[in-house]
Amino acid sequence: MKIGIAADHAGQRLKAAITEHLHASGHTIVPFGPETAPDDDYPLIVRPLADAVVRGDVDRGIFFCGSGIGPAVAANKIPGVRAAVVENEWSARDSVEHVDVNLLTLGERVIGEELAKSIVDAYLGAKVQGGRHARRRGQIAKLENSEPIVADGAKGMSRGR
Numbered sequence: 001m002k003i004g005i006a007a008d009h010a011g012q013r014l015k016a017a018i019t020e021h022l023h024a025s026g027h028t029i030v031p032f033g034p035e036t037a038p039d040d041d042y043p044l045i046v047r048p049l050a051d052a053v054v055r056g057d058v059d060r061g062i063f064f065c066g067s068g069i070g071p072a073v074a075a076n077k078i079p080g081v082r083a084a085v086v087e088n089e090w091s092a093r094d095s096v097e098h099v100d101v102n103l104l105t106l107g108e109r110v111i112g113e114e115l116a117k118s119i120v121d122a123y124l125g126a127k128v129q130g131g132r133h134a135r136r137r138g139q140i141a142k143l144e145n146s147e148p149i150v151a152d153g154a155k156g157m158s159r160g161r
Contacts (some may be wrong), residue, residue: 001124004058006033006049008042008071011064014108014116018062021117027124030058043074046103053102054080061103062120068105075103079144087111089122096126098133099140 003022007015022029032052033045046063053061063071068085075083083103084095087110095101104123106116139149 001059002028002030002057003124004030004032004049004052004061005064006031006045006061007064008033008040008045008066009037010066011106011108014106014111014113015064017113018064018106018116018120021120025121032061042071046071046075047078050075050078050081050083050103054078060124062123063103063105064108065105066107066109068107068110072103072105075105082140086119086123088115089118092119092122093126096123097129098136100128100137 005015005019005022019029019031030052032049034040042063042065049058049061049063052058063075063083065071068087072083072085075081081103082099082101083105084091084099084101085105085107086092086095087107092104095104101123104120106119111119142149
């Protein structure tokens with residue numbers, strides 16, 4: 001699998017460890033972003049990675065920083081990106097199976113190296129599921145395009161007043 005990776009200053013050690021792990025697992029790594037400094041800005045670093053994911057230049061992306069939160073928020077502003085902060089294997093697998101997450105963000109200050117390896121393996125090994133999950137992904141795409149979402153027999157739809 002072709003994996004795009006990037007990091008800000010707070011994710012460099014975890015990025016290096018996961019890069020080595022991915023190489024050993026036979027993946028192709030495509031690095032994004034400049035050399036970092038303590039005053040770097042993650043929106044500027046995550047953008048080239050997110051754009052590559054949307055264009056299909058890489059199969060999936062992984063961004064490393066202190067918490068994972070800021071880059072996920074920034075990347076989700078780019079149409080076609082479905083980014084998630086993940087801190088366990090179950091969520092990594094579920095994020096792909098249900099939502100088709102294509103950009104994972106990991107926080108070096110939150111998770112350790114061995115857990116990060118397991119999370120990345122679960123993320124890359126997961127396959128997108130159909131059924132109700134496909135319907136929901138379609139609804140998410142409508143939100144992204146500012147289209148109305150119409151209840152199509154789905155349970156649990158509520159209407160605002």
